[in-house]
Amino acid sequence: xxxxxxxxxxxxxxxxxxVAFWCDPISGHATLYxxxxxxxxxxxxxxxxxxxxxxxxxxxxxxxxxxxRLKGVDSTLKIQPAELGDSAMYLCxxxxxxxxxxxxxxxxxxxxxx
Amino acid sequence: xxKVEQNPLFLSMQEGKNYTIYCNYSTTSDRLYxxxxxxxxxxxxxxxxxxxxxxxxxxRLMASLDTKARLxxxxxxxxxxxxxxxxxxxxxxxxxxxxxxxxxxTKLIIKP
Numbered sequence: 625x626x627x628x629x630x631x632x633x634x635x636x637x638x639x640x641x642x643v644a645f646w647c648d649p650i651s652g653h654a655t656l657y658x659x660x661x662x663x664x665x666x667x668x669x670x671x672x673x674x675x676x677x678x679x680x681x682x683x684x685x686x687x688x689x690x691x692x693r694l695k696g697v698d699s700t701l702k703i704q705p706a707e708l709g710d711s712a713m714y715l716c717x718x719x720x721x722x723x724x725x726x727x728x729x730x731x732x733x734x735x736x737x738x
Numbered sequence: 739x740x741k742v743e744q745n746p747l748f749l750s751m752q753e754g755k756n757y758t759i760y761c762n763y764s765t766t767s768d769r770l771y772x773x774x775x776x777x778x779x780x781x782x783x784x785x786x787x788x789x790x791x792x793x794x795x796x797x798r799l800m801a802s803l804d805t806k807a808r809l810x811x812x813x814x815x816x817x818x819x820x821x822x823x824x825x826x827x828x829x830x831x832x833x834x835x836x837x838x839x840x841x842x843x844t845k846l847i848i849k850p
Contacts, residue, residue, distance in 0.1 A: 655835075667840055715781065719836075724769070725830050726771065728783065729773075729780045730780060
């Protein structure tokens with residue numbers, strides 16, 4: 625069964641360092657999402673891509689976060705510099721073109737900033 | 739703008755009991771999603787409800803959708819410990835490219 629891949633699964637970094645996360649969506653899924661989930665809360669959308677284009681990045685803290693999906697397939701989310709408050713689970717999801725609009729999630733990256 | 743409210747936010751129950759989680763949403767929507775999340779893990783899709791009156795069942799979980807009442811329910815029958823998790827409902831915001839608007843989640847603890 626096709627799955628969304630993410631790496632790394634866990635990342636510990638010191639504040640002010642740069643960190644990057646990678647996501648490979650289900651093959652053929654044109655829509656890709658990055659979410660941040662703080663412990664005990666629901667997921668918060670950071671950015672949505674349609675193919676290689678950003679559809680919505682209104683909640684992305686652009687002073688330190690960036691996201692790209694250069695060839696419309698896999699995607700990278702970067703934080704530079706990381707802050708203590710960035711500690712969270714970063715989730716990637718993809719969505720196909722079926723009418724259900726169901727999102728499929730990867731295993732996530734747990735980031736701890738020290 | 740779509741708003742999604744879940745209740746209760748926390749539920750502790752005994753094995754063998756039945757209970758229902760409620761998900762209300764604020765504007766017209768023709769579909770609703772339920773996800774499960776285990777501690778430290780990602781989100782797992784449970785049910786996709788695509789029409790008014792839709793009912794889906796998987797084991798001890800049954801989900802339903804009433805688009806007229808703007809209400810979805812997740813019913814747990816004869817709960818077992820393995821169902822302990824956080825359950826989220828989410829609805830698509832038709833004004834935002836079908837982005838999912840999430841409920842706050844219901845943390846379910848089932849005691850032996």
